[in-house]
Structure formats: structure tokens, C-alpha cells
Amino acid sequence: MDSLITIGETARRSGVAASALRFYEERGLIASERAGSGHRRFPRSVLRRIAFIVFAQRIGLTLDEIGDELAKLPGDRMPNQRDWSRLSSAWRTRIDARIAELERLRDSLTECIGCGCLSIRRCRLANPDDRAGRAGPGPRYWLD
Amino acid sequence: MDSLITIGETARRSGVAASALRFYEERGLIASERAGSGHRRFPRSVLRRIAFIVFAQRIGLTLDEIGDELAKLPGDRMPNQRDWSRLSSAWRTRIDARIAELERLRDSLTECIGCGCLSIRRCRLANPDDRAGRAGPGPRYWLD
DNA sequence: GCTTGATCTCAAGTTCACTTGAACTTGTAG
């Protein structure tokens, strides 16, 4: 009846595989105490932290970025309104940018691909921000 | 002045690296003829095909899926209105679903995370469709 | 005490979408 839960329990309650939880711990995204046996005991609050991680992933953040965000939050004290609003406004901007891109793509689908011309030049496919904005793999621009 | 271009030219005009073009050819997404030297000569039409690939990637399709889509298009004849509209309506559905999810996430950002409760249960984070809907890695649902 | 299931660590494997490197050949400008 105390507030520590096993990794199995955590996995069931969060929907995140135990192997992923170990991986997150290794990456420093979550933390656990250990029972005498060496088994992990997670504080119940880890569920909230995992929710945060899952949420951020769906938005499109990498685990590295999520780690940064988690680090920015105050270690022990409960994050306050100011903490959240700073973070959520940054995320909202990101979400909005991605939505805008998707809408632009959707429109191009009708205007350019729909007519068979596939003239991406007019469509301004050039991507803003988002994951692919960095110097990673994948096409970066289209300037025929 | 004929309609065949080198891989370098293709890379410059499409913004896609030559190595990626070779990779796409290996995967069967694009095709080339060969000069006597063994060097690739792409028909100019490959640019349109590459635009298609880049476009589809931004929407979130994998190369496998893109290959399927390309295969569904008529091999030689110019794709007609019917071909495009079938395809584009499927893509539009996908885009719309992803936009809807992002909007849902954005709202949760205000309603749930914004208040500090992070009570994802109320937020209905459960993801519809999109990449992560398949049995791949990554968290699948949240049912605290 | 025994079996079964949960957990542990650590190394290696997986998928996706490419990139990089090595070793070599072609094409072009001077």
C-alpha cells in the first residue's frame, strides 16, 4: 500500500513496455529506487513522467529533446503554472507549424498532384521546422 | 539537349542526395538507363517521381508504402484523373487524421498539462492510425 | 522444496532511411 510500484506494474499501467522503461531509465528520463533484491521500484509519480514522454513523442520530439525538457522542469518542486506555460507555448508553436505544413501538403494534393502536373515548385513544399528541418537524412528542399 | 540527365544533375535539381537516389533505385522506386560507361541516365520524368516520393514522405508514408503507391499507378501511361483522385483521397484521409490528432494533443496541452495535472486519462491520448498505430516500437496507449 | 513467473544485466539485433568509405573507372578541361 506504499507508493512504489514494480516495473511490470508500471508497464501495465502506462502501456509502455518494460524494456522501454529500462531504456528510458538508462537515458536518464525516469528514475527508480531499488529493492534489496536489486529490482526496480518506481515512485507512482513516474507514471506522470511517462505520460509526459509519450505525449511529447506523439508531438514529434525526440527522446533527447524530451530529456532536455524534463531537465528544464524543476527537479523536486511541483512544476508551477509558469513552468508549464513556457513549455506548452513552445510545444503549441511546434504543433501549429506541423499542422500548417500538413494543411499545405493537403492543399497541394488537390492543386498540384490532383491535376497531374506534380509541379512541386508552385506548391512550396519546402519544409519549415519539424524533425526533418535538421541536417538529418532525407530530402531537404525542392527547387526545380 | 536530350531528355536524359546524370545523377548529379538529378540530385541538384531535386535536392535529394545522389546516394539517396541510388538507394531509391535499388528499392525500385525510380529507374534509370545506363550510358555505355555504366553511368546512370535518368529520364527527366524521374524528377516528377522524386517529387512524389518527397511529398509522400512529408506526409508520413514509409518508402515501402510509397513503393506500393507508385506500383499502383499505371506503368507507362500518364496517370489519369481517376488514378490521382483515388490516391489523393486516401492521402487526404491520412493527413486529416494526423491533423486531428495534433489538434487533440494541442488542446490537451492547455487543458491537462497546462493545469499541471497531466492526467492523460482524461485527455484521451490513445492514438488513431498514423505510423505509430502499427505494431512497431513506441508506446501504444495510455489507460491509467 | 519446487516450480513458475517476474526481474536483473549486458550484449547484440532490428527497422528505417540513408550515408560513408574503399577501391576503381569515366568524362572533361587545359
Added chain:
DNA sequence: CTACAAGTTCAAGTGAACTTGAGATCAAGC
């Protein structure tokens, strides 16, 4: 003819996010 850029193949490496497997230990029920 000689540079040097551009092209070739093939194997291996990369990074993200995990998963899987091996071999061992721990906890719980009968």
C-alpha cells in the same frame, strides 16, 4: 597527357528507439 571532378559497386556504418536473447536471480504459491 595529366589532373581532377564525377561516376561506379559493394560492404559497412549511423542514429533513433527500442527489442530480443542469454544466463542468472528473486518472489510467490502449493
